[in-house]
Amino acid sequence: MADGTSRHEWPGASLARVPYWVYQDEANYRAELRRIFEGPVWNYACLESDLPKAGDYRTTFLGEMPIVVVRGAQGEIHAFENRCAHRGALIALDDSGSTGSHFQCIYHAWTYDLAGSLVGIAFEKGSNGKGGMPASFCKADHGPRKLRTTVLAGLVFATLSPDTPPIEEYLGDEVLGRLRRVLHKEARVMGRFTQALPNNWKLYVENVKDTYHASLLHAFFGTFRITRLTQGGGIMVSPDGGHHASYTIQRADDASSTAYRDQGIRSEHQNYRLADPSLLDAVNEFGDDIQLQILTVFPNFVLQQIHNSLAVRQVQPKGPGAMELHWTYLGFADDDADMQRRRMKQSNLVGPAGYVSMEDGCVGGFVQRGVAAAGDEVSVVNMGGEGAESQETRATEASVRGFWKAYRRYMED
């Protein structure tokens, strides 16, 4: 690697071969935190609606860096490292809250304004003329690192780098359009859950981008024709490769397809029918017959629309072999009671207990364990060729290759 932190080399330029050490190597993982999560990328941080008024905050992570995201007095959104400038303690301890006009570190009561600037030091002048900070100490020169934030369709993203391009440019027009398609009005949180996954964070991101696996691993999908490779649909990959949107469109002739049965694929169960089909009583709320859309923003964000089940998922790395996935289930602020019930029923499809997602919770761990002794071997990512361009099929791994195209650029620059 360029910074000499690892003895590992990529096996060649092809995006269709990925060496397994990328999921295992500690030094490579540390480099990812610096070069990717703390680098020139937009990390999803929280919803704008999490911060309705000045002083409202959420704590989250930029890779492993703890950060605070907070609404400022003028309505602006600040983000800064959740680390006191004095001894490094966390400044904010809760997942969310409202702090008024200041944060105060509990350790020695150093205080920060909503922008994360150090504004107060307890006993700065000492006590009875003794002690205190040196007169030369300048508070403005000390403070947690500040991040830039941007808001897109109600989502707050943060970056530590001054070089990250504007979010619209970062995403590209195609993926931007797919994101705005779903988040086109004010969202409302319906629930939050965290899933601890026993695998490297990249295995999950690849899984989300991998349209090839969806109807093969997830038998529930195939059986109820929620998505089939034989349905209409495709993938869009951003020019830099890092972001994607995949989608399926209902096609009238799908019911007559025998492609799965002909290949003897496990996910075909002709006799499996729901006792209560109200689970899939979906409405075409976006008016475009797209039943399912999965979208990623490099490196840590997923937006999911599966029928009327909407969620954002935030990927948090926790070392080379572990990660957490933070689910926020969404509806819209103007949902009526029927729509809310419909979304709750369809949320059975997703999350840690989801009919079409519980396998994603374990399959990354199966890879992590399967490749335990195979750091110098490679995986094959060849469906749909070698490139990372948008394709009008879902029987492709183009968006997985797109991930590696972006990943290698950040890591090898």
Added chain:
Amino acid sequence: MLAERVSQLNAEYARAIDDDRLESWPDFFTDPCLYKITSADNYRRGLPAGLVYADSRGMLKDRVTALREANIYERQAYRHLVGLPAIRAGAADTVHAETPFLVVRVMRDGSMDLFATGRYVDTMVDEGGTLRFRERLVVCDSSRVDTLLAIPL
């Protein structure tokens, strides 16, 4: 006597799951019903979504069929320890109870982990001499789930 009936119902419910007799699990509920797995944090905030959400016996049956026929997960089993119910009688034949539980998950490789703790927030009714859950909210103390949640709590 009511406390005894509720405790017996809880014990039978736990046995059905832990003995892998999931096909009998829907019979513990009325039809319609409400079964929801959520977290204490979501419950406190009034956030309605659940990890599992079923409002009919049919949806509970579908959950079992999916686990048997469609979903993929490593072989695992639960051991429920269910505490004493705090009971208050409601209107007519309705009983409300809140009961703490603890679930150990045993994986095929022998590893055992404390998978979930929480409380059942229940509404029960007597249906022809059989006590059933009209509503069972499984309120987990933690919002974090390890790997996946397949078998019901």
